[in-house]
Amino acid sequence: MAESGANSGAKPDDGIVTAALLVIGDEILSGRTKDKNIGYIAEYLTVIGIDLKEVRVVPDEEPEIVTALNALRARYTYVFTTGGIGPTHDDITADSVAKAFGVPVRHDPRAVELMTERVRQTGGVMNEARMRMTRVPEGAELVLNKISAAPGFWIGNVIVMAGVPHIMQTMLEYVTPNLKTGARMLSESVRADCREGDIGTELGEIAKQHPDVVIGSYPFMDEKIGGNTHVVVRSRDAQKLAAAKMAVEAMLQRVRAELAAGKA
Amino acid sequence: MAESGANSGAKPDDGIVTAALLVIGDEILSGRTKDKNIGYIAEYLTVIGIDLKEVRVVPDEEPEIVTALNALRARYTYVFTTGGIGPTHDDITADSVAKAFGVPVRHDPRAVELMTERVRQTGGVMNEARMRMTRVPEGAELVLNKISAAPGFWIGNVIVMAGVPHIMQTMLEYVTPNLKTGARMLSESVRADCREGDIGTELGEIAKQHPDVVIGSYPFMDEKIGGNTHVVVRSRDAQKLAAAKMAVEAMLQRVRAELAAGKA
Numbered sequence: 071m072a073e074s075g076a077n078s079g080a081k082p083d084d085g086i087v088t089a090a091l092l093v094i095g096d097e098i099l100s101g102r103t104k105d106k107n108i109g110y111i112a113e114y115l116t117v118i119g120i121d122l123k124e125v126r127v128v129p130d131e132e133p134e135i136v137t138a139l140n141a142l143r144a145r146y147t148y149v150f151t152t153g154g155i156g157p158t159h160d161d162i163t164a165d166s167v168a169k170a171f172g173v174p175v176r177h178d179p180r181a182v183e184l185m186t187e188r189v190r191q192t193g194g195v196m197n198e199a200r201m202r203m204t205r206v207p208e209g210a211e212l213v214l215n216k217i218s219a220a221p222g223f224w225i226g227n228v229i230v231m232a233g234v235p236h237i238m239q240t241m242l243e244y245v246t247p248n249l250k251t252g253a254r255m256l257s258e259s260v261r262a263d264c265r266e267g268d269i270g271t272e273l274g275e276i277a278k279q280h281p282d283v284v285i286g287s288y289p290f291m292d293e294k295i296g297g298n299t300h301v302v303v304r305s306r307d308a309q310k311l312a313a314a315k316m317a318v319e320a321m322l323q324r325v326r327a328e329l330a331a332g333k334a
Numbered sequence: 335m336a337e338s339g340a341n342s343g344a345k346p347d348d349g350i351v352t353a354a355l356l357v358i359g360d361e362i363l364s365g366r367t368k369d370k371n372i373g374y375i376a377e378y379l380t381v382i383g384i385d386l387k388e389v390r391v392v393p394d395e396e397p398e399i400v401t402a403l404n405a406l407r408a409r410y411t412y413v414f415t416t417g418g419i420g421p422t423h424d425d426i427t428a429d430s431v432a433k434a435f436g437v438p439v440r441h442d443p444r445a446v447e448l449m450t451e452r453v454r455q456t457g458g459v460m461n462e463a464r465m466r467m468t469r470v471p472e473g474a475e476l477v478l479n480k481i482s483a484a485p486g487f488w489i490g491n492v493i494v495m496a497g498v499p500h501i502m503q504t505m506l507e508y509v510t511p512n513l514k515t516g517a518r519m520l521s522e523s524v525r526a527d528c529r530e531g532d533i534g535t536e537l538g539e540i541a542k543q544h545p546d547v548v549i550g551s552y553p554f555m556d557e558k559i560g561g562n563t564h565v566v567v568r569s570r571d572a573q574k575l576a577a578a579k580m581a582v583e584a585m586l587q588r589v590r591a592e593l594a595a596g597k598a
Contacts, residue, residue, distance in 0.1 A: 096550055099386045100519070101377025102566060103552065108372075108391070113365025122363045125400075125596075127372070129391035132549070138560025143513055157531045158551045159538030189531075192561075195596070199534025229372075234553065255364070267421045267453075274423030287422045288367065289498065297456075302366060332459070 085306075087120045087252035090142040093127040094153040095233055106235045107152045114242060119251035120148065130154060135166035143170070143228055147250065150242075153233030155222060157199035162229055165221070168207035171225060178206045181221050188219030189236055215240040224248075253306040258315045262299040262322055263281055264329060265289070272321045273301065276314065282307055283314040349570075351384045351516035354406040357391040358399055358417040358427055359497055366408060370499045371416045378506060383515035384412065399430035407434070407491055411514065414506075419486060422594040427494055428487070432471035435489060442470045445485050451509030452483035468543035479504040522579045526563040526586055527555070528593060536585045537565065540578065546571055547578040 091111055097103040108125055115122045123146055128134040135154075143150045154163030168175045181204035189196045203220040205213065213222035213229065215237050222231040222241045231241040262269060266289045277285045283305040292298035301318050305311040341505050355375055361367040379386045387410055392398040406413045418427030424441055432439045445468035452576040453460045467484040470476065474572075477486035477493065486505045488493040526533060530553045541549045547569040556562035565582050569575040 093389075096548065096553060096568075097566070098372070099376055099389070100380050100521070100568070101373055101375075101386075102521070104373035108362070109365055109368035111365075112363055114365050122365075123362070123393060125357075125389075125391035129387060156551070156553065157534035159534070159541050160548075160550050194529065197531065197535065200531040202534060203384050203531070257364070257366070264460065267458060267461070267464040267467070270421035270423070270466060271461065282358065284424075286424050287420070288351060288361060289420065302361070304360075304364070 085253040087148075087250055088123045088146040089115055089120050089148040089150060090124040090126070090146045091122060092135070092138055092149060092151040093125065093233075094151055095127075095167075096130050096160070098127050098153075099129055107233070110235065110239065111150060111242065116255060117248060118249070118307065120252040121252070123253060127200045130160045130162060132162055132166045132169065135163065138232055139170045139228065147227060148212060149228045151228065151230045153237055155220065155230060155232055157201065157202050157220075161202070161273065164205050164207060167210075167223075167225060167228060167230055170228075171207055171209075173208040173225075175205050175207055177201065177204050178210075178212060178221075178223075180212055181206065184214075184219045184221065197285075208321060213241050213244055215244060224242065255304050255306055256308060256311050257302055257304040258311060260301045260303070260315065260318055260322070262287075262301050263295065264299065264322070264326055265297040266299045267300065268320065268329060269301075269325055272325060273318070276317045276321060280305075280310065280314040280317065282310045285314065285318070344516040345380040349398040349401070349431060349517040351412075351514055352387045352410040353379055353384050353412040353414060354388040354390070354410045355386060356399070356402055356406060356413060357389065357497075358394065358430075359391075359587055360394050362391050362417075363393055368499065371497070371502055374499065374503065375414060375416075375506065380519060381391045382510060382513070383518040384513065385519060387515070394424045394426060396426055396430045396433065398436045399427065403431065403492065411491060415492065415494045416502055419467065419484065419494060419496055421484075425466070428469050428471060429485075429493060431474075431489060431492060434492075435471055435473075436547045437472040437489075439469050439471055440474060441468045442474075442485075442487075444476055445470065448478075448483045448485065475510055477505050479508060494540065498557050502541070519568050519570055520572060520575050521566055521568040522575060524565045524567070524582055524586070526551075526565050527559065528563065528586070528590055530563045532593060533563065533565075533586065533589055536589060537582070540581045544574065546574050549578065571594065 098105050112122050126138050128138050154161045176236045186196050206223040207225050210225035211221035217237050231238045286302045302316045335541050362369050370586045376386050392402050418425045450460050451469050470487040471489050474487035474489035481501050495502045550566045567578045
């Protein structure tokens, strides 16, 4: 598994499946709405064996969405999008995705049926705005959800989902059985019980000696000892992961002893 | 103010100041760490009169950081970055920014002084890892913070900050007096007391009649009436904003009366 850290796009043959996330919405960029989807999707994809390699947040502007989508879909196995599939004029995701793929947008008969039924149940009227939510690019498959009748859709390697977190989450579950997944990135976390600056050089040496393992370190404030660090080792190979974790633990034991001796 | 919605990069002459945010870190993409900086920075910049137009999250990989940084800095007034300025081998932001600007990285004497003093106070040792945190691209100005001795830096239109939220926040405050800001985007929120699908078409018509106002609508679940909607009107012109808000309120009154009559 050479170049496990390299990001050269979709390479399903080597067992690595990649994804990008495109978050669409003025409300995220203005700070009015605090995004809750990035962290959820990142964790979800990691667990099922898809590497999230990039996230972009763009405004409700067609050229921005089309440009970002075309850059991302050429590069990763999948592109997930959130936002912009509601009933109002600023919901332009379906049109933008259709434009990116060069296909027309049409009303999907199944979506019209689902929406009409839902509207009947809730005592509303099937108006132009609600019909807007049944429009998908030609060739797209619907992505249903248990909560609202308004579907997302899947076209090519692009999966279009709602922005509302609990609706997005059921859409992600809906598509999961049909997603290609790769060798899972395994990870182990070790609490260092010393500060990041005490082990930076040592961690770098271990990283060099374990090329198929990614080593990250994350400082945090510990109520008991003050500045502390989580060291996270990640690899697709369980044995290599275990070896790197052992090397980190041995190094930590040595450094902590040296620090204690220095203070004594 | 034509094309207020268009995103054609830095145009300080028309009073609009733009920014992008580049979030650097494997831990965000793996879902291990949930980002708290995007929402904070989005809201902060909106308040001081800078339009956040794009966000990207990229891994700790130099080519990814350099490519994203060069795309963003050519396009927006400012690029803010978070993450990757710690003492370990995976902290490669300073080197990546230097590479993007084509300048060498050097130890900053002031940063060395600050770090040495802090290490003396806390009883640590001034080792290679801590010296790593004093490296900045040639020509960069330090961005200090009240919490840790490790500085961020400002080079060209790029402002490099820590990933730890409370440290990032003091860095943002530190640079604020020196940021060019533009006409603030004003906003007003109106609770619709009806569902988004009831007003979608009407909102689109109002949006067409008020070209210098951006109108967004955000569904939410209301404990009392069920499906409800926040309508947000935004403009840099207070009078135009007020006119659009009045049009929205008049429309809502009419639609609610029609819905009530339909149910009666």
